[in-house]
Amino acid sequence: MAGLFRAAAAAAWGQFPWRGYCSRGAQGKLSKDFVEALKAVVGCPHVSTAAAVLEQHGHDESMYRCCPPDAVVWPQNVEQVSQLAALCHREGVPIIPFGTGTGIEGGVCAVQGGVCINLTHMDRILELNTGDFSVVVEPGVTRKMLNTHLRDTGLWFPVDPGADASLCGMAATGASGTTTVRYGTMRENVLNLEVVLPDGQLLHTAGPGRHFRKSAAGYNLTGLFVGSEGTLGLITATTLRLHSVPEAIAAATCVFPSVQAAVDSTIHMLQAAVPVARIEFLDEITIDACNRYSNTNLTVAPTLFLEFHGSEQALGEQSQRAEEIVRCNGGSHFSWSKQQEQRSQLWAARHNALYAVLALRPGCKGCITDVCVPISRLPEILVQVKEDMKASGITGSVFGHVGDGNFHCILLVDPEDTEELCRIEAFVYQLGRRALALHGTCTGEHGIGLGKRRLLQEEVGPVGIETMRKLKATLDPRGLMNPGKVL
Amino acid sequence: MAGLFRAAAAAAWGQFPWRGYCSRGAQGKLSKDFVEALKAVVGCPHVSTAAAVLEQHGHDESMYRCCPPDAVVWPQNVEQVSQLAALCHREGVPIIPFGTGTGIEGGVCAVQGGVCINLTHMDRILELNTGDFSVVVEPGVTRKMLNTHLRDTGLWFPVDPGADASLCGMAATGASGTTTVRYGTMRENVLNLEVVLPDGQLLHTAGPGRHFRKSAAGYNLTGLFVGSEGTLGLITATTLRLHSVPEAIAAATCVFPSVQAAVDSTIHMLQAAVPVARIEFLDEITIDACNRYSNTNLTVAPTLFLEFHGSEQALGEQSQRAEEIVRCNGGSHFSWSKQQEQRSQLWAARHNALYAVLALRPGCKGCITDVCVPISRLPEILVQVKEDMKASGITGSVFGHVGDGNFHCILLVDPEDTEELCRIEAFVYQLGRRALALHGTCTGEHGIGLGKRRLLQEEVGPVGIETMRKLKATLDPRGLMNPGKVL
Incomplete structure (x- = not known):
């Protein structure tokens, strides 16, 4: 995937800002002295300039x-992180924090070169x-490491973006996921952050x-750094809020005649204060892909996947209640179970959705975006999205966290097909603008990274962007922290 | 209450920063032209310089x-607010936003004079x-106005600080209250803010x-402005997250042999994921005061007041479960009811707590503070608080939102007794430091205002304060927004 856009870089890219990211010249602009200084801080074995390693972190x-x-x-x-920041600050070298590298908005691309600080040894x-x-x-x-560690405590950390991401990285991107409807996003679950500021100072x-x-x-400094995508400082520790493991868990699925019916059911469940812990929507394309991928026989229709957390008695x-609401909205095939297996x-289709969709066009890559x-505007935008995909000749599917109004598109693309890449790019931009037109946001959980900076401008307007720019300039006056991202 | 500290102002105040707030000279420093300019913006009847009105807003x-x-x-x-801000910005005149005036940390005191912008006509x-x-x-x-308006929608806004405060004011102070354990604070329930910046620009x-x-x-600009206490801009509209009205509500009370037992019960309920909507602690002094005030016969002991929200079936x-946990921790007198009356x-003692405690020493005022x-550190600090009160010869009671670790002290003080005021002052400061020593915060929901600025410094440390100062200087470079507060 790494080289994907290289082929396309020379092409005319239209208006979407996916081109020309490497604004610097050739690599290797760090002086030998500087690399020696890095080694003096962290020890020789903990510094690399090997091409393969650089590539892997880019x-x-x-x-x-x-x-x-x-x-x-x-x-x-953290002392070494602080010294590294101070060193880079002194020498004017960009810093890019690196966790598990599981982001999907280009947040770790070193667009101006610099030093990638891989924080995974602090574990x-x-x-x-x-x-x-x-x-x-x-x-x-x-x-996952944390939840394994918590196994015998009766507690867990519920924020679940899918990937087994670094928790500090999740704080940095303001991640969320399937459980937001019940437990909130990282914003609500980070209690404190230890941050190395761009000049090396330590902030709690x-x-x-x-x-x-x-x-x-x-x-609220915590709130300011959560979701700042490494552009204000390096998060070196995160204090998280834990939750009680529910006594019992039940899963359910059901299908609907239309997207509207599925969304209406969701709204009615929330209005009836049915305490769902997850409520996920899959469109009929995704369900069909899952049938092909897993040889199952699911009804090809808009589908909700639900999870309930509570006492044995409450789950029933x-x-x-959920089933009543589903039936009132024309839904059917309500299946549910409390047994793990x-x-x-029941949830297999949801878990395999990404791979199933990717398998629709072998050899293709999946471009994932979210808004x-x-x-209440979900049905409207989902209809638009389908039409836009058709009009653009794009194969893709839609699924997401319907309880929050947040959904993902997986768009299949032949990485060698520059023209198709352009269409995908245009589609993603159009999707963002459609969300904005409906009072939404251009990203619910993936972040701005490289590609949504222009959409962010449209989203928050000139005063909003100016305010963000001022904050960035105040906290990172030399502009060295993960440059080229967010703003 | 307004003149309370005037008498004491001349006295030696020890180390607590409650003295000398009016750093300006005599009133009336606004030029006639400036007052005319104010009138030109909002119309003559909407400007006042009458002493009684100024006093009321101070x-x-x-x-x-x-x-x-x-x-x-x-x-x-909002256009007038924007013009007023621009005018004050041009002329270097301080601005103090004013809502319902129900704050309790001196947030509206015009310590440098200036223009008080009373926003209540925008309703x-x-x-x-x-x-x-x-x-x-x-x-x-x-x-309360909002919840009355929502009456027939099946929705409500649950954040409840006690006072019938302005919702924008609650956003400005980062308020919370009895329902935080279930519904969160203002931080989790404000979705968007319309803010007039110090120079008059409008930020969403x-x-x-x-x-x-x-x-x-x-x-996260929303998160930055929530809790900024009017020091970064004027909040002219707030977008709030609403919640479903629970199908049924049940209340319960129970008493404990010790504070430890009451707190342990609370922790065990949270660990068992019993979804309490409110869980309030009252110490034995408060209960005793309630008995005297309301002629009731409650058991004089540490007491929990609980509220459950849910379906009829779930409430039972x-x-x-709550009762089982209470009994396991040595609690007794568990009473509960689903009937409104x-x-x-059951909750009468909690509702009357403030007045009951004030009645303990007629003629006295109540100094209310929170940490x-x-x-898990609640029992420890509550024991310390009791000892500190005794050692300081202070009459006071303790109650609070035990599910969040947040509690209030009401300290009774003779407003004419300068020496007692000094003791109260010292106690409040000591309480803040005790909370800090236990990894707590000097205020859970009242804000920093005037009196806790030094505690804030101790709480967040030099880098934290420096970061906050930079943010203030960036967003309010002329230092005109509610000067003397927070920092």
């Missing part, structure tokens, strides 16, 4: 072409406070060691 | 002595989107007209 899981950094370093502790769970429902983790800790956004549930003390009531079977609209 | 419900502004204006719409509910669970309100709309923190459930688009299960009776600690 892209995420998106379609953006690889922009390798000039060096990769692996600090072992300790620093502090677990079960009575306070909080934990402090370093950037190398992923959400809520004060050192603090892990209270709420505060009205001063400006919840699913009964059957739950997994979020007020939930 | 204090909130706290102990801080009145610092009247030099003029009060009542804009009728429209601009937009209600029931399908999207959102509403847009102007600053004159209070939470999430973009104009947007009311999506979540976003990963750019810096929830209260049963009985619920009100928030990790919930």
